[in-house]
Amino acid sequence: MNILIVEDEKSLVLEVYEFLTKEGFTVENAHTKRSAEEKILVNNYDFILLDLGLPDGDGFDLLTTLKKIKNREDAVIILTARGSVDDRISGLEQGADDYLAKPFSLNELLARIHAITRRKHKLESNEIAIKGFRINIQNRTIYYNDDRINLTKKEFEIFNYLVLNKKRVISRTNLTEHVWGDILEINSDSNFVDVHVKNLRKKLAQFAPIDWFETVRSIGYRINI
Amino acid sequence: MKLQIKLALYNALTKLAIILFTGTLILFSLQRITYHHIATRLLQKKGELTSHLSSKEISQILSQEKSFIDYNILPEEYIDIEPLKTLYNSETEVTFSTEPRTIDKKTETYRILKSGFNYNGRGYSLEIGETIDGIDELKSTIKGFTLLMLLIAVSLTLLIDLIFTRYLLRPFYQIIDRKLVKVNDPMNFDYEKVITSTQDFKMLDDSISSLMIKITNLFTLEKQFIANVSHELLTPISIISSRLENILQQEGLSEENENKIFASLKTLDRLKSIIKSLLLISQIENNQFNKNAQVNIRDMVKEINEEFEDRLDDKKVTIINHVKNSFSMPANLSLMYTLLYNVISNAIKYNYEQGTITISDKLDNDTYTLEIADTGIGMDQREIEKAFNRFEKLDTGEKESYGLGLAIVKSITAFHNIKVQIASKKNIGTTFKLIFEGQA
Numbered sequence: 001m002n003i004l005i006v007e008d009e010k011s012l013v014l015e016v017y018e019f020l021t022k023e024g025f026t027v028e029n030a031h032t033k034r035s036a037e038e039k040i041l042v043n044n045y046d047f048i049l050l051d052l053g054l055p056d057g058d059g060f061d062l063l064t065t066l067k068k069i070k071n072r073e074d075a076v077i078i079l080t081a082r083g084s085v086d087d088r089i090s091g092l093e094q095g096a097d098d099y100l101a102k103p104f105s106l107n108e109l110l111a112r113i114h115a116i117t118r119r120k121h122k123l124e125s126n127e128i129a130i131k132g133f134r135i136n137i138q139n140r141t142i143y144y145n146d147d148r149i150n151l152t153k154k155e156f157e158i159f160n161y162l163v164l165n166k167k168r169v170i171s172r173t174n175l176t177e178h179v180w181g182d183i184l185e186i187n188s189d190s191n192f193v194d195v196h197v198k199n200l201r202k203k204l205a206q207f208a209p210i211d212w213f214e215t216v217r218s219i220g221y222r223i224n225i
Numbered sequence: 226m227k228l229q230i231k232l233a234l235y236n237a238l239t240k241l242a243i244i245l246f247t248g249t250l251i252l253f254s255l256q257r258i259t260y261h262h263i264a265t266r267l268l269q270k271k272g273e274l275t276s277h278l279s280s281k282e283i284s285q286i287l288s289q290e291k292s293f294i295d296y297n298i299l300p301e302e303y304i305d306i307e308p309l310k311t312l313y314n315s316e317t318e319v320t321f322s323t324e325p326r327t328i329d330k331k332t333e334t335y336r337i338l339k340s341g342f343n344y345n346g347r348g349y350s351l352e353i354g355e356t357i358d359g360i361d362e363l364k365s366t367i368k369g370f371t372l373l374m375l376l377i378a379v380s381l382t383l384l385i386d387l388i389f390t391r392y393l394l395r396p397f398y399q400i401i402d403r404k405l406v407k408v409n410d411p412m413n414f415d416y417e418k419v420i421t422s423t424q425d426f427k428m429l430d431d432s433i434s435s436l437m438i439k440i441t442n443l444f445t446l447e448k449q450f451i452a453n454v455s456h457e458l459l460t461p462i463s464i465i466s467s468r469l470e471n472i473l474q475q476e477g478l479s480e481e482n483e484n485k486i487f488a489s490l491k492t493l494d495r496l497k498s499i500i501k502s503l504l505l506i507s508q509i510e511n512n513q514f515n516k517n518a519q520v521n522i523r524d525m526v527k528e529i530n531e532e533f534e535d536r537l538d539d540k541k542v543t544i545i546n547h548v549k550n551s552f553s554m555p556a557n558l559s560l561m562y563t564l565l566y567n568v569i570s571n572a573i574k575y576n577y578e579q580g581t582i583t584i585s586d587k588l589d590n591d592t593y594t595l596e597i598a599d600t601g602i603g604m605d606q607r608e609i610e611k612a613f614n615r616f617e618k619l620d621t622g623e624k625e626s627y628g629l630g631l632a633i634v635k636s637i638t639a640f641h642n643i644k645v646q647i648a649s650k651k652n653i654g655t656t657f658k659l660i661f662e663g664q665a
Contacts, residue, residue: 009460015467022474081459103463103497106470154535169473171487173494180532192539219487 001046001117002026006036006062007079008055016049019106033057040066045074047113050096052080052087060094067095075116079104105174107165114164130163130225132208144207154179155200158193162213162223171220197221229394233386237379244378248371252364259360260336264321267338267353271319274304274351278344301356303328303335309348313341326354333358396421397429404433410639411440412510448507455504459497466493502629506615509560509636516641518558522565522595523548526584529565533573542576544569547585552593554661556641564637567630568597568657575655576601591663598656604649612647 003025007013010031017027028043030036033054040048040062048066052059063076078091081102088099097116100109118137128135134143140156142149151159157179162170176193197215204210214222286306303326319340326335335354342349399419408414414437419430469486472478478486508514530544537544572582580600587594604612611617613635616628638645644660 009464011464012460012467015464015471018471019467019474081456081463102459103466103493106467169483169487171490173491192535195535195539219484 002028002043003047003049003113004028004030004036004039004043004045005049006030006033006054006059007049007051008032008053009051016106016109019110023110031055033059033062036062037065040074041069044072046117048074048076049109050076050078052078052082052091060091063091063094063096073120075120077109077112077116105177107161107168107170107174108178111161111164111178128163130166130223131210131212133204135160135163144204147207149203149207151200151203152196154196155203158196159200159204162221166223166225169216169220169222173220175220228397229387229390232390233383236386237382240378240382241375244371244375248368248375251371252367255364255367256360259357260321263336263355263357264338267321267336267355268319270302270304270353271338271340271351274353275342278342280345283344283349301333301359303352303354305352305354307350307352309341309350311348312343312346313348313350315341323357334361393423396423396426400426400430400433404430404437408437411437411444412512414441448511451503451507452511455500455507458500462493462497462500466490466497469493499629502633503615505563506629506633506636509633509640512640514557514560514640516555516557518556518561519553520556520558520561521551521553522561522586522593523551525561525565526569526595529562529569530584532566533569536570536573540573540576541579542573543581545581545583547583548595550586550588550593552586552588552661554593554641560637560640564634564641564643564659567634568659571630572597572599572601572655572657575599575603580654593661595659595661596656597659598654600654603651603653603655604647605651609647609649613645 003020005013005016005027007016007029008031013029013031017029020027025047028039028045030039033056036054048062050059050062059078059080063078066072066074066076075097076095077098077100078087078096079100079102080087080091088101091099097120098112100112128137132144133149135141136143137160140153142151142156142159158175161175161178172193179193179196201210201213204213212224214224216222283306286304287308319338322337322339323334324337325332326337333356336357337352337354340351342351396419403415403419414434416434416437418434419426421427421430469490473483473486526546526548530546533544536542569582569584576582576599582600583596583598585596585598587596613631614628615632617631634645637643638659642662644658644662646658646660647655648658649655
């Protein structure tokens with residue numbers, strides 16, 4: 001899949017580029033509205049990561065330009081530091097697929113990209129298999145062989161996020177933010193997310209050993225496969 | 226003392242002084258004038274007497290022995306002649322005095338002319354008197370009248386002055402009330418002029434308005450500054466955070482370094498939270514939110530309680546929800562959510578383990594009150610006063626508190642015209658009241 005990053009902050013582009021490349025995406029950059037426009041008109045992208053505050057114009061204009069072109073399926077994720085509610089609403093109204101406020105976690109970005117991919121392309125295999133567990137993202141269910149495991153909404157979210165970001169340590173803060181959303185002054189030091197993880201593991205462990213579901217001391221969790 | 230009363234008193238006192246002064250002046254000059262008139266009359270009589278002197282008349286007066294002059298219509302006068310052993314040596318010398326005399330068994334005060342004359346080689350002393358009791362009566366009448374006038378004048382003046390100064394000063398109090406007392410936020414200042422013809426008040430009004438414009442400009446500048454700075458800081462944080470995340474991907478990273486990087490990410494999260502909170506406050510204060518949702522408080526409280534289940538379990542805190550009324554108001558959905566979320570979050574955060582939180586409500590006429598009471602560590606008076614200040618936090622074991630939660634609550638409640646009251650006792654608990662006035 002190919003992704004276009006439209007962002008004038010070069011250091012940030014570099015980091016997103018590095019991360020997404022490692023994830024196996026083909027990544028291109030555009031630092032200005034003009035160069036982005038040229039690229040968009042020439043190529044089809046699976047994803048466009050769009051910053052709103054560009055040196056030579058508003059990122060919203062690119063969105064409008066894109067939406068005028070017929071038969072384009074490019075998914076747009078707006079990345080912005082503006083963070084105002086109005087921006088979020090008008091961004092989504094103008095056809096953006098998602099909206100991520102800066103600063104965002106790269107893990108979160110990846111999760112959003114996956115979510116949009118599944119939604120947009122109605123993937124045939126809506127299932128992720130992991131060590132005999134099958135996660136059906138569409139129905140939000142988990143099976144082990146033919147046994148359905150009853151997970152709560154939050155337990156499912158946690159597991160899904162960890163699986164999506166497998167092999168990576170996910171901090172409690174990151175996990176909390178993903179599952180509970182971006183609520184200000186959230187008490188991330190509190191370990192209430194642990195309670196859910198504990199319950200989740202108990203439920204999974206009934207079916208198979210889950211030594212791959214690691215707790216990383218004082219930091220968070222990792223699914224190590 | 227109020228200016229109005231001061232002015233009225235001042236006016237009353239000056240009037241009192243003027244009336245007293247004129248009163249004394251009138252009384253004094255009245256005496257002088259009447260004495261002068263009496264003296265003239267007495268002298269005239271003396272002249273008449275001495276010019277028409279005859280033996281018969283003298284003997285007649287002598288025989289009468291102090292009686293009223295019969296040829297005078299006025300009974301208040303008398304003439305008295307006493308023969309002297311010698312000649313009267315200074316016929317022109319005349320003295321006046323005020324003395325009591327008894328005539329016809331009636332004692333009265335007289336103004337008396339004392340003199341003498343010689344007739345047919347004999348000397349006589351002469352007294353002509355005119356009663357002044359009448360004048361004294363007149364004087365006391367005037368005194369009484371003056372006093373009465375004084376009383377009436379003073380009370381009338383007081384009354385009229387009070388009414389007039391009240392009328393006169395009304396614009397002043399309007400300015401105080403509308404432009405100073407009721408101003409909570411310089412952004413919503415009422416620039417409409419107070420109607421007055423008094424130039425001083427116009428000046429006051431204008432001065433306050435221009436001062437407010439200056440303050441508002443400074444405020445706007447500060448808010449813009451906060452908004453801009455916050456916004457500009459978010460991008461660098463994003464860069465650092467992404468970079469650290471990428472470093473974490475590298476293989477062969479030692480556990481020690483990994484921990485350090487996670488610690489750094491956590492610090493960045495803290496920075497992000499603070500900046501976002503400040504940004505939110507400044508956006509609320511700049512009225513960048515609308516109130517286009519009809520928010521039902523009861524439903525929202527229920528929703529938030531469900532959201533908090535994890536934290537409640539974690540801390541073994543119980544929420545007792547007594548909210549009965551289905552109260553709705555036009556508000557901003559996400560702000561109202563944040564408001565209630567923060568208040569209940571504090572009730573959990575500052576509660577003891579196994580504590581309780583009681584949420585109840587009350588609907589009185591058009592005032593709806595939501596009460597959130599916890600059994601937590603509580604605050605003393607000093608802490609309550611500072612609770613809404615930015616970066617003010619209670620000294621607790623909780624590390625992740627930035628002291629912005631209540632500052633956000635304050636700006637959201639101000640935005641929605643909700644009154645907030647905190648009652649708290651150290652180690653017993655805090656009760657948080659949200660009062661929705663006139664919105665029911």
